[in-house]
Amino acid sequence: MKISIRDIPLKGKRVLVRVDYNVPLELDKATNSYVVTDQTRILETLDTLKYLIDQDAKIILISHLGRPKGKKNTKESLAPVAPLLSGLLGTKVKFIGDCIGPEVDKEKESLKEGEVLLLENTRFYAGEEKNDPEFAKALASHIDVYVNDAFGSAHRAHASTEGVCHFIKQKAIGFLMEKELKYLGEELKDPQRPFVVILGGAKVSDKIEVINKLLEKADCLLIGGAMAYTFLLTMGHKVGKSLVETDKKAVAQEALEKAKERKVKFLLPIDHLVAESIDFEQRIAKTLEFTAAIDIPEQRLGVDIGPQTMEAYRKEIITAKTLLWNGPMGIFEIPGCEKGTFSIAKSIAENPSAVSIVAGGDSIKALHRSGLSDRVSFISTGGGATLDFLKGKVLPGIESIPDK
Ligand SMILES: Nc1ncnc2c1ncn2[C@@H]1O[C@H](COP(=O)(O)OP(=O)(O)OP(=O)(O)O)[C@@H](O)[C@H]1O
Numbered sequence: 107m108k109i110s111i112r113d114i115p116l117k118g119k120r121v122l123v124r125v126d127y128n129v130p131l132e133l134d135k136a137t138n139s140y141v142v143t144d145q146t147r148i149l150e151t152l153d154t155l156k157y158l159i160d161q162d163a164k165i166i167l168i169s170h171l172g173r174p175k176g177k178k179n180t181k182e183s184l185a186p187v188a189p190l191l192s193g194l195l196g197t198k199v200k201f202i203g204d205c206i207g208p209e210v211d212k213e214k215e216s217l218k219e220g221e222v223l224l225l226e227n228t229r230f231y232a233g234e235e236k237n238d239p240e241f242a243k244a245l246a247s248h249i250d251v252y253v254n255d256a257f258g259s260a261h262r263a264h265a266s267t268e269g270v271c272h273f274i275k276q277k278a279i280g281f282l283m284e285k286e287l288k289y290l291g292e293e294l295k296d297p298q299r300p301f302v303v304i305l306g307g308a309k310v311s312d313k314i315e316v317i318n319k320l321l322e323k324a325d326c327l328l329i330g331g332a333m334a335y336t337f338l339l340t341m342g343h344k345v346g347k348s349l350v351e352t353d354k355k356a357v358a359q360e361a362l363e364k365a366k367e368r369k370v371k372f373l374l375p376i377d378h379l380v381a382e383s384i385d386f387e388q389r390i391a392k393t394l395e396f397t398a399a400i401d402i403p404e405q406r407l408g409v410d411i412g413p414q415t416m417e418a419y420r421k422e423i424i425t426a427k428t429l430l431w432n433g434p435m436g437i438f439e440i441p442g443c444e445k446g447t448f449s450i451a452k453s454i455a456e457n458p459s460a461v462s463i464v465a466g467g468d469s470i471k472a473l474h475r476s477g478l479s480d481r482v483s484f485i486s487t488g489g490g491a492t493l494d495f496l497k498g499k500v501l502p503g504i505e506s507i508p509d510k
């Protein structure tokens with residue numbers, strides 16, 4: 107058991123809290139400013155933050171947002187989180203446009219008991235992802251206690267999740283981290299069967315390797331999203347202009363063989379929604395139409411699963427005893443391409459007696475949009491972190507917090 111914030115005195119201490127506020131932002135054209143479109147990850151940290159405020163701690167929040175690769179930009183600034191968090195906590199959350207340096211140190215020093223300061227995106231510095239000790243040391247300056255409540259980032263050995271721990275003596279996990287570990291650990295250690303995993307999304311390179319591990323635990327895998335096309339391509343199907351990672355074909359082949367060997371059902375889309383092109387800026391899919399077959403025409407790209415696939419996946423979902431869903435089935439952000447993803451949410455809702463776990467920023471956003479969030483057993487705030495946890499991998503963000 108990890109040391110929790112309940113286990114240490116916090117009054118008057120400067121507490122650096124690593125949260126995962128890697129939340130989706132959208133430009134609000136009316137105000138020309140970015141707004142948070144899914145607050146889940148923020149809401150889930152409120153218990154920890156309220157507790158720290160009650161304990162008269164001086165709270166300094168750090169997080170990453172997006173993948174800015176060491177460069178500052180407004181699109182990935184944490185600034186829009188501050189007013190939102192102020193409202194949710196009922197206390198002013200001050201924001202400063204940097205996360206290290208003399209200005210930040212001054213703010214840290216002048217912080218009073220119960221006050222909350224939010225720092226800028228740690229990934230605006232290359233030192234974050236490189237886990238640079240100098241950068242980690244700068245994050246740790248003027249800090250008494252480090253709290254990791256960022257389960258979603260625990261699989262990253264970055265300066266704010268791992269490196270910083272070498273410069274701060276007292277460390278603990280927050281309530282969100284505790285909940286995630288308890289839930290995912292208990293429910294999925296020895297899952298009730300059939301255990302059905304639904305995987306989709308764009309991060310093919312992240313997830314395709316995870317599939318190999320899940321094949322050792324799950325009874326059935328339902329594949330959607332962009333990663334499905336890499337598998338279909340590997341099997342010799344035509345995928346047109348769909349998003350694929352050709353360098354992952356060998357891994358895909360290995361997974362297909364392993365599924366066969368272990369007698370794990372491995373379902374891929376049998377029909378698709380395709381488009382001529384996608385304009386992500388305008389959120390428009392040109393010439394949407396269903397293919398009645400697995401192959402995708404040359405000049406088209408797959409943007410969602412088709413109706414036959416939805417029904418095939420539904421059949422597996424409604425008879426499962428344990429369900430895990432990570433990643434949308436299509437480019438659900440674009441109007442007209444959301445039906446496949448919503449159909450997964452609906453099918454899960456049809457099976458209330460199963461333990462259902464949904465993980466991943468976009469999957470959660472889609473779940474909320476479908477209005478069925480209250481029909482799942484547990485919503486994990488982790489995407490890659492949850493999958494790594496399932497693989498039994500050591501998560502650096504958890505490892506660096508000592509046991510009781
Ligand atoms: N067919 C497709 N072609 C291109 N992009 C797709 C396709 N299907 C889904 N996507 C994109 O995948 C993205 C989500 O993938 P991602 O792996 O980030 O899922 P997630 O649930 O947020 O999990 P995580 O938290 O691990 O990131 C969405 O932006 C969606 O548009």
Ligand SMILES: O=C(O)[C@H](O)COP(=O)(O)O
Pocket residue numbers: 126128172173258259262467488489490491
């Ligand atoms: O959204 C996530 O899974 C976490 O915030 C980690 O983000 P990353 O995949 O960009 O490291």
